[in-house]
Amino acid sequence: MKGLKKQRRIQIIVLAFVALALSTALMGYAMRDGINFFRAPAQVMAEPPGPDEVFRLGGLVAEGSVIRGEGETVRFAVTDGGATIPVTFTGILPDLFAENEGVVGTGRYIDGVFQAHEILAKHDETYMPKEVIDALKEQGIYQDPNG
Incomplete structure (x- = not known):
């Protein structure tokens, strides 16, 4: 009986144990596309990601780089002071999108161009x-607007 x-x-x-391992594997599988790593342009240039990797690119919209094409396609560049990455985006840009302002895009880096499928602009004037702040501080070009 004891046996x-x-x-x-x-x-x-x-x-x-098997149920725990299976549930952990299923959660990891479900989250695989939901994790987007943030990179500054200098980091992308130093270690270019593969064309299948989705990540977030952030920095400032380079001055004089915004080119509006036919339709909804917009081309611009994102810079962190150390490097500049060309970006293409097809869609409607946020109302607060402007040159020399903070921007974060989600997409893929293919053939030297970041192809964004989502663009987020700054929330208010500060x-x-x-x-983005951390990346700009690393490059030594961030100035705190509050002093």
């Missing part, structure tokens, strides 16, 4: 995403 209880207890423990 049967011990065997049943081991079976339950093994089953619980807002800039933390990742």
Whole structure:
């Protein structure tokens, strides 16, 4: 009788371990496309990502780089002071999108051009995403608007 209880207890423990491993694997599989790493232009130039990798690119819209094409396609460049990456975006840009302002785009880096499928602009006159501020501080060009 004691052997049967011990065997049943081991079976339950093994089953619980398998269920935990399976649920962890399923959660990881479900989140694989939801994790987008942030990169500054200098980081992209130093270590270019593969064409299948989706990531977020952030920095300032380079002055004089915005070219509006036919239709909804817009070309511009994002810079962090250390490097500049050309960006293409097809869609409607946020109302607050402007040159020399903070921007974060989500997309892929293909053949030297970042092809964005989402563009986020600054929130108000002082807002800039933390990742953009950190990247600009690394380059030594960030100036705090509050002093």
